[in-house]
């Protein structure tokens with residue numbers, strides 16, 4: 317009932333820091349869902365968690381230029397604010413923050429964001445500067461919004477892990493982990509999936525299903541190093557895709573792992589030059 321009522325209350329669209337400060341004055345128990353827009357069911361599940369757990373919910377839409385490795389990738393990133401706003405309104409979100417670059421990057425930070433050496437693995441190794449950009453923008457957004465809870469997807473598990481470490485050390489906000497939402501073919505939903513054609517989407521779904529079944533098969537095995545090397549070769553051949561990494565790592569400290577317990581399989585690969593990541 318409360319949920320239905322919320323849908324009729326006007327959603328506030330905040331397009332700069334003044335709007336934001338004015339709207340959030342005195343607001344407590346705020347849930348925050350940071351996004352880069354082009355919303356899908358993955359984002360929607362995060363938003364629904366926030367609506368359930370928090371008194372008010374704010375969603376940001378900001379395609380953060382500093383986390384892209386190339387201008388081409390940044391410009392190619394799908395954008396669809398009109399559709400996003402209608403989705404958010406229907407969900408009963410209280411505030412949408414759509415800042416400009418100058419609202420976020422209007423001041424220079426005192427010290428540069430740096431990753432620990434031990435964290436420079438997986439995407440941090442292959443996308444130089446990416447997580448520094450992600451942490452920087454989340455630091456700035458958290459400072460502006462001061463949420464009680466921030467909802468993030470397990471789909472980007474390394475991002476979630478690094479942000480949990482950084483944000484919870486520097487702010488009172490808590491990062492809440494939300495499950496990865498997949499389509500009927502097991503492909504993790506992602507805004508980038510729009511860039512794939514039907515055949516490529518089917519291929520990506522089959523690859524995800526293959527890894528899910530593989531993980532079940534090796535559940536009780538130990539000393540998986542050799543098996544993982546072989547599996548990576550097999551995937552490359554079977555799906556004819558370049559694989560950037562295919563690794564089993566402990567989900568609490570990101571050390572390389574040899575067993576499934578407390579670990580996750582991480583993959584980054586390309587289909588038709590589109591980089592896809594997932595974890596299982």
Ligand code: AMP
Nearest residue numbers: 351352358468469471472495496497505
């Ligand atoms: P993005 O707009 O891609 O920056 O993602 C915004 C948030 O949505 C991040 O916390 C992502 O981890 C999360 N997210 C993206 N895809 C999914 C998914 N398939 N399931 C759950 N969360 C997701």
